[in-house]
Amino acid sequence: QLQLQESGPGLVKPSETLSLTCTVSGGSMTSSNYHWAWIRQSPGKGLEWFGNIYHSGGAYYNPSLKSGVTMSVDTSKNQFSLKRTSVTAADTGVYYCASAFLTETGLWGFDSWGQGALVIVSS
Amino acid sequence: AIQLTQSPSSLSASVGDRVTITCRASQGIGGALAWYQQKPGKPPQLLIYDASTLENGVPSRFSGSGSGTDFTLSISGLHPEDFATYYCQQFSDYQCTFGQGTKLEIK
Numbered sequence: 001q002l003q004l005q006e007s008g009p010g011l012v013k014p015s016e017t018l019s020l021t022c023t024v025s026g027g028s029m030t031s032s033n034y035h036w037a038w039i040r041q042s043p044g045k046g047l048e049w050f051g052n053i054y055h056s057g058g059a060y061y062n063p064s065l066k067s068g069v070t071m072s073v074d075t076s077k078n079q080f081s082l083k084r085t086s087v088t089a090a091d092t093g094v095y096y097c098a099s100a101f102l103t104e105t106g107l108w109g110f111d112s113w114g115q116g117a118l119v120i121v122s123s
Numbered sequence: 124a125i126q127l128t129q130s131p132s133s134l135s136a137s138v139g140d141r142v143t144i145t146c147r148a149s150q151g152i153g154g155a156l157a158w159y160q161q162k163p164g165k166p167p168q169l170l171i172y173d174a175s176t177l178e179n180g181v182p183s184r185f186s187g188s189g190s191g192t193d194f195t196l197s198i199s200g201l202h203p204e205d206f207a208t209y210y211c212q213q214f215s216d217y218q219c220t221f222g223q224g225t226k227l228e229i230k
Contacts, residue, residue, distance in 0.1 A: 107157060111178065115165075
């Protein structure tokens with residue numbers, strides 16, 4: 001089973017950029033069987049999916065959260081990243097990275113998750 | 124985007140009970156639905172995908188069913204470790220959404 005670990009600042013000032021990195025171990029990020037995801041959990045909005053990225057760098061995003069969001073991948077380091085610009089207090093939450101696998105029905109299910117990184121947006 | 128509505132939002136039950144949680148999609152999604160369990164301070168854990176396929180290592184007391192817009196997660200013979208929050212999730216047209224969660228509490 002893959003292991004994932006988020007890293008990045010736990011405190012970000014309003015209007016600044018949130019940057020998180022996920023390091024993957026126990027497998028290769030170049031596998032075509034997996035995409036790589038960022039998901040946020042906040043008290044007011046539950047679980048929110050930011051988007052998936054795959055090993056070639058292609059990505060698809062949640063239109064509701066797409067503004068100011070960029071995902072990138074560095075397969076040589078077995079890492080992928082999330083950046084979100086111009087954050088507000090509403091971006092406070094626990095950010096999870098996860099691996100997504102494609103099932104027979106076309107569902108991308110999230111089978112391995114990082115432990116989560118708490119990010120607080122506050123001055 | 125497709126919305127998922129879970130019911131109930133919370134549920135009280137006793138060890139040994141059978142419980143059922145429902146997830147309704149705002150439009151048909153075939154069988155492309157997953158269920159997760161989350162305990163406090165931990166990430167969600169995949170239980171079931173494709174509506175009824177048990178993830179490796181998940182106890183057989185968990186089962187899922189449904190297709191189209193209506194899905195259920197059932198737990199037969201609740202164990203103490205099953206008291207947690209459960210979420211459904213769908214992924215269609217390159218968009219993912221989660222239900223709002225159902226908190227299962229000990230009666």
